[in-house]
Amino acid sequence: MSRPRVVAIGGLAVRGGAWSDVCARARAAGWGEVEVCDLADLVGRDVDVEAIAGEVAQRLDPAHPAVLVGHSLGGLVAEACARHYPERVAGLVLADATIASATEPALPRPLRVLAHTRAAEIAWRLVEAGALLYGQDTITRREEWDRYVRRERARADLRITVACHRWAHAVAAMRRAATPPPDGPTDAGSPTLACPTHVIVAEAGGRPGRWSAQQHRGLIELRRSSTAPVTGERHFRTPHLLMRKSPEIIVAALARVTGTR
Secondary structure: OOOOOEEEEOOOOOOHHHHHHHHHHHHHOOOOOEEEEOOOOOEOEOOOHHHHHHHHHHOOEOOEOEEEEEEOHHHHHHHHHHHHOHHHEEEEEEEOOOOOOOOOOOOOHHHHHHOOOOOHHHHHHHHHHHHHHOOOOOHHHHHHHHHHHHHHOOOOOHHHHHHHHHHHHHHHHHHHHHOOOOOOOOOOOOOOEOOOEEEEEEEOOOOOOHHHHHHHHHHHHHHHOEOOOEEEEEEEOOOOOHHHHOHHHHHHHHHHHHOOO
């Protein structure tokens, strides 16, 4: 069985080189090269998740659907792309992706306003820990992220936090629209997820935490708004940047969503 093309969509500060081990392992397993979409030049601008999903879709060939691997914030983009362009996506792997929950509270207005002021760059460091602890409550995860941001010198500020939150709400709205009501089917044209999906949860700690609980809730919502199988797995003592630490997990997930070995 021929293997489809793989397109990886990284998160906030994840450069293309972070996927090098995944590319090498995928190539050794017969997948060929993994194309990487770098969101670094788009995140932080006033661009919505559907617009970026459209840009990703332009790289995909309807005649040869691809498997999308969405990591962190890239998971929201990958899911939006799979919902709006189902003929272009053969499978979806969400690698410790940002949560898109219908029950997630709205971001406070003062924080949204602050994100568009000159103080945003200074304020970022003050709220960074809180933003990362929102659903990712381990010191290990925060320290790992901080080291990576410094090493890559990625631009990270409050506008990224606001964009992440806004995109999560947009994808949650897509899920709600695609979830069948108790008394009948959804409206025609709703953004139903029609490809096999596998969710990977990376727990930096040694036991389940709030991050796992929120990811589990997101998994349930994914299943309700999907017409194809949605599976999941959880790995303890695995960092958020699991494509660098445990690339074999992602390669195994590719085989799972496509039914190949």
